[in-house]
Amino acid sequence: MNETMVCAVGNVATQPVYRELANGASARFRLAVTARYWDREKSAWTDGHTNFFTVWANRALATNVGASLSVGDPVIVQGRLKVRTEVREGQSWTSADIDAVAIGHDLSRGTSAFRRPNKEGDTTASPRPEPNWEPEPESRSLDVSQQQPEPAGVT
Numbered sequence: 001m002n003e004t005m006v007c008a009v010g011n012v013a014t015q016p017v018y019r020e021l022a023n024g025a026s027a028r029f030r031l032a033v034t035a036r037y038w039d040r041e042k043s044a045w046t047d048g049h050t051n052f053f054t055v056w057a058n059r060a061l062a063t064n065v066g067a068s069l070s071v072g073d074p075v076i077v078q079g080r081l082k083v084r085t086e087v088r089e090g091q092s093w094t095s096a097d098i099d100a101v102a103i104g105h106d107l108s109r110g111t112s113a114f115r116r117p118n119k120e121g122d123t124t125a126s127p128r129p130e131p132n133w134e135p136e137p138e139s140r141s142l143d144v145s146q147q148q149p150e151p152a153g154v155t
Helices: 059-068
Strands: 005-012 017-021 024-039 044-058 074-088 091-105
Touching: 005 091, 017 059, 024 059, 044 059, 044 074, 059 091
Parallel strands: 044 091
Antiparallel strands: 005 024, 005 074, 017 024, 024 044, 074 091
């Protein structure tokens, strides 16, 4: 099957609407994608035209969208593009929807903290403690024979 897969980078324009339906969870929100270009005359970046897409998420993705996204969040959306044309009250309307496969915060514009959702009915799962990466203050000096080699740092 031929599908048009797109990757759109923009901002959440409307509060995500989450619904529990008979065939699973569903969420939708509007995504604003604005092109930017370098204006040589002004020697500055300038905003171009803004495109709006309705993003649809289903099942687990919908649940996570409802819990994670709010208006203004910078996001990256990957999914199937669906362009629809319909006639309402004698006028032709065209809309562009994205049936999302993956959605995430755009980390080039901020930070995010990932949390796995708890599985329903799973009471045995307990959060793992964060490892202590900081060296403990030494209360006494160690001689060279008792010192442990330090692990290599990752940069």
